[in-house]
Amino acid sequence: MDNILNSIINPYYVQVLTLLGIYIIAALGLNLITGVTGQLSFGHAAFFSIGAYISAIISLNLALPFIFSLIIGGMTAALIAILLGFPTLRLTGDYLGIATLGFGEIVRVIFTNMKITGGATGLAGIPRETSILIVYFIVIVTVWGMHRIQDSRFGRALVAIREDEIAAESMGINSLWYKIQAFAVGSFCAGVAGALYAHLLQYLNPSDFGFSRSFEFLTFVVLGGLGSIPGTILGTTILTLAPEFLRIVADYRMLIYGALMVLMMIFRPNGLLGGVSLRKTFFSGKKK
Amino acid sequence: MLWQQMINGLTLGSTYALIALGYTMVYGIIQLINFAHGEIYMVGAFVGVALITIFNLNIWVAMLLSMATCMMLGIIIEQIAYRPLRKSSRLAALISAIGVSIFLQSLMTLINGPQPVAFPDVFKNSIHSIGPIEISTIQIIILIVSSLLMLGLQLTIKYTKIGKAMRAASEDYGTASLMGINVNRVISFTFALGSSLAAAGGVLVGMYWKSVAPLMGVMVGLKAFVAAILGGIGSIPGAMLGGIFLGLAETFTIAAKLDTYKDAVAFTLLIIVLLFKPTGLLGRAIQKKV
Numbered sequence: 001m002d003n004i005l006n007s008i009i010n011p012y013y014v015q016v017l018t019l020l021g022i023y024i025i026a027a028l029g030l031n032l033i034t035g036v037t038g039q040l041s042f043g044h045a046a047f048f049s050i051g052a053y054i055s056a057i058i059s060l061n062l063a064l065p066f067i068f069s070l071i072i073g074g075m076t077a078a079l080i081a082i083l084l085g086f087p088t089l090r091l092t093g094d095y096l097g098i099a100t101l102g103f104g105e106i107v108r109v110i111f112t113n114m115k116i117t118g119g120a121t122g123l124a125g126i127p128r129e130t131s132i133l134i135v136y137f138i139v140i141v142t143v144w145g146m147h148r149i150q151d152s153r154f155g156r157a158l159v160a161i162r163e164d165e166i167a168a169e170s171m172g173i174n175s176l177w178y179k180i181q182a183f184a185v186g187s188f189c190a191g192v193a194g195a196l197y198a199h200l201l202q203y204l205n206p207s208d209f210g211f212s213r214s215f216e217f218l219t220f221v222v223l224g225g226l227g228s229i230p231g232t233i234l235g236t237t238i239l240t241l242a243p244e245f246l247r248i249v250a251d252y253r254m255l256i257y258g259a260l261m262v263l264m265m266i267f268r269p270n271g272l273l274g275g276v277s278l279r280k281t282f283f284s285g286k287k288k
Numbered sequence: 289m290l291w292q293q294m295i296n297g298l299t300l301g302s303t304y305a306l307i308a309l310g311y312t313m314v315y316g317i318i319q320l321i322n323f324a325h326g327e328i329y330m331v332g333a334f335v336g337v338a339l340i341t342i343f344n345l346n347i348w349v350a351m352l353l354s355m356a357t358c359m360m361l362g363i364i365i366e367q368i369a370y371r372p373l374r375k376s377s378r379l380a381a382l383i384s385a386i387g388v389s390i391f392l393q394s395l396m397t398l399i400n401g402p403q404p405v406a407f408p409d410v411f412k413n414s415i416h417s418i419g420p421i422e423i424s425t426i427q428i429i430i431l432i433v434s435s436l437l438m439l440g441l442q443l444t445i446k447y448t449k450i451g452k453a454m455r456a457a458s459e460d461y462g463t464a465s466l467m468g469i470n471v472n473r474v475i476s477f478t479f480a481l482g483s484s485l486a487a488a489g490g491v492l493v494g495m496y497w498k499s500v501a502p503l504m505g506v507m508v509g510l511k512a513f514v515a516a517i518l519g520g521i522g523s524i525p526g527a528m529l530g531g532i533f534l535g536l537a538e539t540f541t542i543a544a545k546l547d548t549y550k551d552a553v554a555f556t557l558l559i560i561v562l563l564f565k566p567t568g569l570l571g572r573a574i575q576k577k578v
Contacts, residue, residue, distance in 0.1 A: 040379070087563050094321060094378075098517055099562050102555035105510075109552035211510070215386050222383050254394035261387025262369045269376030 005132060014132055018200055020240045021135035022193045025142050027220040027236045028229065029189025034218065035227035036150060037182040038162030040093060043100030044190055044217045046107040047077040049209035051191025052198035053117050056126045059199065066129040070195045077191025078184040085180040092165075104214055111206040122205035130200035138196070142189060146229055149185070158182050159227075190217075223264055225271030234272055291421045293543045294536065299427045299496070301535020302434040306489035307512035308519070308527040309441060310482025316458035316522035317478055319378060323385040324365060325486055326509015327392035330502065332358045332487025333407075333494040334396060340408050347410040351433075351491045355484035362483025363476050371472070389505075396502040404501035407494040430492045437488055438528055441481065445524065450477055458522060507551065514554045518561055520571025529569060533557075 005014050030044045055073030058064055064072075088099045111117045118124070149155045160168040161175045169175050198204055216239070224235025242260070246253040264272075307329050314322045335357050339350035369388045373381045413425050445451035450473075456464040457474045465471045493508070494500040515534045519526025534554055541553045561568065 034379075088559070091562060091566050094319075094521075095517075095562060095566050097321075098514075099559055101510075102514070102558040102562075105555045106552045106559075109549060113548050212506075218379075219383055219386065222379050226377075226379070251398060252394075254390055255398065258387045258389070258391030258394060261390065262384045265376075265380045265384040265387070266369075266372045269373060269380040 015200075016241070016244060018130065018132045018135050019197075020237060021132070021139045022130075022196045022200065023217075023220065023240055024139050024233055024236045025135075025196070026190045026193035027217055027224075027232050028142050028146050029186035029193070030217045031186075031221045031227065031229070031232040032146060032149065032158075032182050032189075033186035035221055035225075035232070036155065036162065037158040037179055039089065039179055039183065040097035041100045041183075041186075042097045042211060042214050042218065043102075043104035043107075044186075045209045045211065045213035046100075046104035047081060047187040047190035048194040048197070048213070048217075049107060049111060049204075049206070050077045050080055051194030052204055052209075053111060053123065053194075054191075055195035056123055056198040056204055057116060059127055059129070060123075060125070066199065069199075070192055073195035073198075074188045074191035077194070078188040081184045081187035082180055085183045086176075089176060089179045089183060101211055101214070104209075104211055108206050108209055111209070117204075117206070120206065122203060124203045126198050126202045126204070128199060128202050130196045135196055135200075138192065143229060143233075150227075150229070154178070154181070162227075219261065223261075223271055225273040228271070228273045231271055231273030238272075289543075293539050295421060295423050295427060297536035297539035298532060299430050299535070300539060301532035302431060303489050303493050303496075303531075304508075304512045304515045304534050305528045305531025306434050306437060306485045306492070307508065308515040308531045309438070309524060310486050311513050311516040312519070312521050312524060312527040313454070313458075313478045313482050315516070317454065317461065317475060318370070318374070320370060320381050320385065321513070322370075322482075323382070323509070324369075324388035324392060325482065326505035326512070327389045327396075328358050328362060328365075328483045328505075329486040329490040329493075329509060329512075330396065330500070330505035331361060331392060331490070332483075333490030333500040333504065334400065334405075334502075335487070336491035336494060337405055337407055337500055340410065347491075347495075351488060354491055355487045358483040358487035358490075359480040362479040366476060366479040371475075389509075393502055393505070400502060402502060404499040404504075407498045407500060409498075410495065426496055430496060433488065433492060437485060441485065442524070444481070450474065454478060511554045514558045517558060517568055520568030523568070523570045526568055526570035533569075 026044065026048055029047075030041065033039050033041050033044075051073035054076045055069040058069040058072055059066070084100075084103055088096060088103075091099055112120050157168065157173045157178050160171065160173060161178060165175050220236040220239055221232050222235070223239060224233065225231030243253055243257060246256055249256065307325065310325045310328070311322060314320055314325070332354050335354040336350050339345045339353055340347060345353070365388055369384045370381055373384055411425050411429070415422050415424050416428075417423075445454060453464070453469045453474045454477065456467065456469055457471055461471060464474075490500070493504075511534060512531065515530035516527045517530070518533060519528070519530030534557070537553050537557055538550050541547065541550050565571070
């Protein structure tokens with residue numbers, strides 16, 4: 001399939017579109033944590049990198065099929081999210097954000113110092129297993145799953161926690177447990193996306209997973225509109241493709257990108273599709 | 289050996305403290321994590337280098353002019369990127385701050401190129417030994433200048449009218465404005481003050497490491513921010529304490545030959561402190577509103 005696609009479209013575009021799909025999966029995970037549940041996470045890149053490294057190491061050392069290394073990558077990220085979530089999710093707002101930022105940097109430093117991850121030189125020779133078809137299949141599954149979550153009793157409890165945690169607690173919602181679950185699911189998505197990333201680029205370097213990558217994911221979600229699935233997809237698409245289009249003005253690319261972020265926040269502080277949800281728009285025909 | 293590391297740690301720590309003050313003052317008043325602060329520090333260092341190499345200015349004049357430039361820069365950034373967002377969500381302001389930081393980084397990369405620039409030798413850097421301890425001229429200068437600046441800041445906040453207004457605004461923003469305090473002016477002043485300290489920090493660090501680079505603000509800014517949290521964000525003595533604490537911790541990690549882990553030390557300390565005392569060492573407890 002990829003070969004056919006590559007012969008029709010420029011392989012470079014196929015690569016960019018595949019990356020876009022991977023980012024959408026990770027951003028949807030963050031949307032569940034930050035957009036739906038309202039928990040600020042600055043460490044999403046850490047879970048992305050955990051998924052990437054674990055699945056790459058499995059592929060390099062064990063002869064397991066790709067699907068297993070993908071799932072194990074996601075599960076490891078989710079497990080670590082649970083372990084991290086118990087102590088840190090008691091923190092609120094900015095303090096949680098800062099703790100997750102710290103966690104992300106610690107993970108990066110650990111990957112830089114471990115032998116099995118190739119240290120600072122990185123991990124090379126990962127087999128290329130990711131194709132645009134697999135990625136977009138997983139995108140569709142993720143969108144469907146996220147939609148089901150947001151539409152369920154569980155999802156409504158998460159929104160209640162976002163809106164007012166104390167009120168939610170008093171209505172009988174065990175907020176810590178719900179937050180940990182949301183954190184685990186969101187991190188699982190990041191882990192799977194990371195595993196796909198590793199098997200697409202075939203090379204991993206710890207410096208790719210710094211906090212600026214976490215901020216990038218956060219920007220995708222906030223720009224699109226917190227808590228909105230189509231918003232997250234739109235935000236990711238715009239911000240992933242914008243630098244590609246801005247290549248015409250290559251030298252000024254990042255300058256414009258930074259200015260765009262400020263301008264968009266000034267003119268559209270709730271994100272492009274803030275308050276728009278799949279269900280409200282497409283399934284009941286009513287707009288909020 | 290121990291005392292030697294203490295001196296090195298104090299030097300590093302006092303530069304962190306200078307930058308941390310900007311984070312803490314801004315956060316104290318408008319609850320915004322100003323992620324562009326590390327970039328102001330970087331711009332300050334570059335302005336210092338430019339003034340010394342191009343205009344042949346004296347280091348002290350260059351430092352003062354660099355502080356003045358960054359003061360203006362801080363005020364302009366606040367007006368353009370944060371003021372219009374004061375009423376929208378805090379996440380929007382945060383994204384805007386990240387946008388500003390990307391903008392400044394790439395602007396400086398465009399002007400200067402990505403490579404580091406050497407900081408000119410402005411002092412004859414000799415090593416003085418006091419008993420078993422060795423201390424360089426530049427270390428003495430850093431310690432003296434940063435202490436003076438912090439003392440100046442404390443006096444400004446304690447004894448001037450605008451300092452009193454700053455304290456009132458950080459106590460309760462809304463009530464302060466009802467009491468006739470021009471909160472916008474206070475916020476501009478806070479940004480100006482914080483940015484000028486960051487610029488001084490930039491010049492001092494440039495002098496110490498003898499080089500400045502467009503991305504130098506990223507890690508230092510983040511660590512200074514961690515220092516502010518460690519001390520209790522919003523608290524000025526807390527930022528100083530946090531900075532020194534972090535500087536010492538990092539120096540001792542390097543001395544213990546764990547230098548590849550030095551970047552993780554700050555964040556590990558941060559997580560440990562947050563878990564046991566979520567508001568930092570000198571922070572006040574936040575009241576949950578029901």
